[in-house]
Amino acid sequence: MSEAILTPIEKKPIGFTVGVLAAAGAVAGLFIGTAQGSGLVGIVAGAVLMAVLAFVALEVLGPGMEKPLRWGVIALFAVAGLLLGSVPGLILGALFGWFFGWFAYWIGMGRYRAHLVPYLTGGQVLWHYSFRVICGAIFIFLITPILVVMPLSFNAENFFTFTPGMLRFDPEAYSLKHYRDFLTNPEWTNAVKNSLMVAPVATLISVGLGTLAAIGLSQSHVPGKRAIMAILISPMIVPLIISATGMYFFYSKIGIVGTYWGIVLAHAVLGIPFVIITVTATLVGFDRSLTRAAANMGADPIRTFFKVQMPLILPGVISGGLFAFITSFDEVVVVLFIGSAELQTLPWQMFTGLREQISPTILAAATILVGISICLLTTVEMLRRRSERLRGMSPS
Amino acid sequence: MSHPATDPDKIIGTTPDNALRNADRADARADGPVLAADGTPLKRSLARALRAQKLRALALIAPLLIFVLVSFIAPIGDMLFRSVENQIVKDTLPRTVVALRDYDAASTELPRDEVFEAAYYDIFYAAERKIHTRLGSRLNYEMSGASSLFRKSGRGLDDVGELYQDQFEALNEGWDEAGPWVEIMADPEWVTEQAAWDAAPEGRMPRFELREGIAEILPRTSEAYETFARFTQVEEGDSPLEEEPWSAVHTALYQDLSATDLSGYSGPRADMLQAADALVESDGFETVAFRDAFAEVDEDWVEPEIWQTIKMYSPAYTSGYFLNSIDMQKTADGPALRDADERIYGLLFWRTLFMSLVITFSCILLGYPIAYLLSNLPSGKANLLMILVLLPFWTSLLVRTSAWKVMLQQQGVINDVLVWLGMVSDDGRLVMINNQFGTIVAMTHILLPFMILPMFSVMSTIPVSYTRAAKSLGATNWTAFWRVYFPQSVPGIGAGSILVFILSIGYYITPEIVGGTSGIFISNRIAYHISSSLNWGLAAALGSILLVVVLILYWAYDRIVGIDNVKLGG
Incomplete structure (x- = not known):
């Protein structure tokens, strides 16, 4: 489905356009109507309004007047929204106006068929777009919770929900006070400090040992490879609660519960599967003749490793390291069990915050963490593409 | 693979x-x-x-x-x-366990007097070492009331020894002093060494030695005194030369004196011992039977239940924790189901499985269209949309859980929107959190990327030409999808489902925060036993069962997908 126009478009019969728009208007009207008190009035008003809009747009003014008409509709709806519900109403109204202006021409001019193959039946076209709408809804489900957190973290009140002030876009209702709390309250700053002390060390251990082992595992003759692989991946598969229970028993036996190294050790183990998986995946396309060539030219194995192999698998190693880092940085179950009050990490602090005292500072922390995840995600994606390019695979 | x-x-x-x-x-x-x-x-x-x-x-x-x-x-x-270890009973009550060896746990009779005697000494020593309460809480998991029973007995059984101690002391003050006891019981060579150590404490204390021959004359007293002396040396770091013995030693002395005749004794302090012997033989000497002493402390001791429990849990390894975790218990007639109102774990396991299945199924339902769309779009658009899948995947679990808490609570975003739209009334706000619904929604969201990614990697290898061919041969859209496309995407569904199921079955954080009481999983119960009820054995047994389930699934996953084919982030 390329951007090229596959099907010549033509104007649809006006009856079809008016019908579709009336139906769409009825649905939108139902929502606005119930919000304003009467659903039935909303349906009727929406349907009539949209039918008139469609008729005016396509029959009275025609496609030639598309631009001014669409702006006009936006303005009209925005004013109507302002009257019904002040500032948020204005924005919603403008959005509605933009959508219906576009929708009227999209339907009426038959533009919806432009990018589809000409032989599709009406039902297939309908299904094609319904499927898109379903997928869109699922994407909204995926992303909304993360997006909702962000504006709420600027709440001036200690609420977990939007205040009327926020909905009115009253600047008074927004503040940075939760961020201030996050950055100055010793509980939070200590938690961040502890997390930053644990995660890099744990990452170093898992990356160092994990990369070596991945290289070993990628050799052609490893006795018991399957079993070894199963053991090395198991920290990812075994439920965290079980790992935490076992570690709590065992680490208290050897006296490292509640110590810094106990947590580092546990987090390093939990990060190892990710390093193994990403690095072995990078090694799949590794051309062995390169190391042989290096050896042929007199490089010793260590030099070969650092000068030839390492630069090529580095993207995989780094993204494995990022996975290990985020695992440690985000880990809470094991820390709850084997940590101590002085070693509270950021996730611990968030967890107790969520369970006990409800403070929107958690949302500020969450927003910052989302920012960090976006950075990490971008880095990993860039590394993945670079790695594929280095190995001569086509970037996907 | x-x-x-x-x-x-x-x-x-x-x-x-x-x-x-x-x-x-x-x-x-x-x-x-x-x-x-x-x-x-x-x-x-x-x-x-x-x-x-x-x-x-x-x-x-x-x-x-x-x-x-x-x-x-x-x-x-x-x-x-x-999950099977049970040394504590054997370690705390060694004599009782031996004495109970021929006691039939199925009988409704009380054990023999020797058992009460052994239990007296065991509990006395355990109380001195302050470990009797720990055993009490261990047995309390099996028989409610055991905890307080042991706590009471630790104090209450002192009365027995004090009765004898007072009478001996009335006869001769020396019986309550360290010196005469040392003379009677201890090896003179050890006494010299210990005295030297007391004067200049350097290095390790010389280990207490019994005087030669005393163990034959006063066997019980020797054992009790030796236990006391070694305990004083090792646990308290004091010199036995200066400590007056426990009242249990006096009890032992009474038992020995009443059993043997000391007229031929000629060792140190023969006069003191012979006078005490005469006192014990005399009519006015007050005694108390061990069984009565136990009955005095608590009537429960003269019920067979506690003895049956001790007997049943005396081996070093027990299946008791596992039986508990499947709602059964050890009884005299073998394992039996608990009463209907005490069964919780069966329900919890069932609920964990059921909810994990629902979550897996919802993930398939929501993940399949997305994976299909992504694998059929041109790569530029697909990569852009992929970010929407990967961003939740990379976002902290706690962030997503707190987001759901914000969304679902009664004063939360979803309820606010519904009220604003007039779909629910302000006082009829939906309860969507702290129940199963909350857990299922939040966990479906959290685990959805784990379903989409494997599905996507399988679907992007399915050639488009297959469905086109099917259609050109006359298949309807549905047939082409169901008979041609879908079967090829099944490996992706399988891989994703096992992964999601494995992950969800052991989830802890999200159910803990949004699950309330009806939406919690078996993991939450394990955590409860580790941190609140301190019944670690039961936590370990529950964990072991969960582990076995996960390992079976892991094995299946390895068979079907191969562990080295796990992909992270597309």
Whole structure:
């Protein structure tokens, strides 16, 4: 489905356009109507309004007047929204106006068929777009919770929900006070400090040992490879609660519960599967003749490793390291069990915050963490593409 | 499930393995063995190279393997061990366990008097070491009331010894002093060494020794005194020369004196001992039977239940925790189901499985269209949309859980929107959190990327031409999808489902925060037993059962998908 126009478009019969728009208007009207008190009035008003809009747009003014008409509709709806519900109403109204202006021409001019193959039946076209709408809804489900957190973290009140002030876009209702709390309250700053002390060390251990082992595992003759692989991946598969229970028993036996190294050790183990998986995946396309060539030219194995192999698998190693880092940085179950009050990490602090005292500072922390995840995600994606390019695979 | 990078037969280029096979073939053709440049047979030198390569690979893996074995597999093993381990009864009540050996747990009678005697000494010593309450709470898991019973008995049983102690003391003040006891019981050589150590405490205290021959004359007293002296030395770091013995020693002395005749005794303090012997034989000497003393402390001791419980849990290993975790209990007639109102774990396991299935199913339902869309869009658009899948995947679990808390609570975003739209009334806000619904919604969201990614990687390998071919042969849209496309995408569904199911079955954080009481999983119960009820054995048993389920699924996953085919982030 390329951007090229596959099907010549033509104007649809006006009856079809008016019908579709009336139906769409009825649905939108139902929502606005119930919000304003009467659903039935909303349906009727929406349907009539949209039918008139469609008729005016396509029959009275025609496609030639598309631009001014669409702006006009936006303005009209925005004013109507302002009257019904002040500032948020204005924005919603403008959005509605933009959508219906576009929708009227999209339907009426038959533009919806432009990018589809000409032989599709009406039902297939309908299904094609319904499927898109379903997928869109699922994407909204995926992303909304993360997006909702962000504006709420600027709440001036200690609420977990939007205040009327926020909905009115009253600047008074927004503040940075939760961020201030996050950055100055010793509980939070200590938690961040502890997390930053644990995660890099744990990452170093898992990356160092994990990369070596991945290289070993990628050799052609490893006795018991399957079993070894199963053991090395198991920290990812075994439920965290079980790992935490076992570690709590065992680490208290050897006296490292509640110590810094106990947590580092546990987090390093939990990060190892990710390093193994990403690095072995990078090694799949590794051309062995390169190391042989290096050896042929007199490089010793260590030099070969650092000068030839390492630069090529580095993207995989780094993204494995990022996975290990985020695992440690985000880990809470094991820390709850084997940590101590002085070693509270950021996730611990968030967890107790969520369970006990409800403070929107958690949302500020969450927003910052989302920012960090976006950075990490971008880095990993860039590394993945670079790695594929280095190995001569086509970037996907 | 072989890996293209590691399967010897798939590696492009030569490896020692290929060369070895070639050498084999050459040997079979030629008359003599093929020789390498240095004159050794080629086969041997290749075998050596192969061995060296294997060793090098193992040397690279070894550090990590050892690290994982020590810091991960060992803890898991420890947990499995704890789920059956039950040393505490045997360690705390060693004499009682021996005395109970021929007691029939199924009988409704009380055990013999010897058992009460052994239990008196055991509990007395345990109380001195302050470990009787720990045993009490252990047995309390099996028989409610055991905890308070043991706590009471630790204090209450002192009365027995004090009765004898007072009478001996009335006869001669010396019976309540350290000196005479040392003279009677201790080895003179040890006394000299201990006195020297007391004067200049350096190095280790000399270990207490009984006087030669005293163990034959006063067997019980010797044992009790030795226990006391060693305890004083080791646990308290005091010199037994200066400590007056426990009242249990007096009880033992009374028992010995009433059993033996000391008229022929001629050791130290013979007069004191013989006077005490005469006192014990006299009519006015007050005694108390152990059984009565126990009955005095608590009537429960003269019910058979506590003795049955001790008997049943006296072996070093027990199946009791496992029985508990499947709502059964050990009874005198073997394992039996608990009363209907005490069964919780069966329900919890069932609920965990059921909710994990619902979550897996919702993930399939929501993930399939997305994976289909992503694998059929041009790569530019697909990559852009992929970010919407990967962003939740990379976002902290706690962020997503707190987001759902914000969304679902009664004053939360969804309810606010519904009220604003007029779909629910302000006082009829929906309860969507702290129940199963909340857990299922939040966990479906959290685990959805784990379903989409494997599905996507399978679907992007399905050629578009197959469905086109099917359609051109006359298949309807539905037939082309259901008979041609869908069967090819099943491996992706399988991989994603097992992954999501494994992950959800052991989830802890999200159910804990949004699950309330009806939406919690077995993991939450394990955490409860570790941190609140402190019944670690039961937590370990529950964990072991969960682990077995997960390992079976892990094995299936390895079979179907291959653990080295797990992909992270597309």
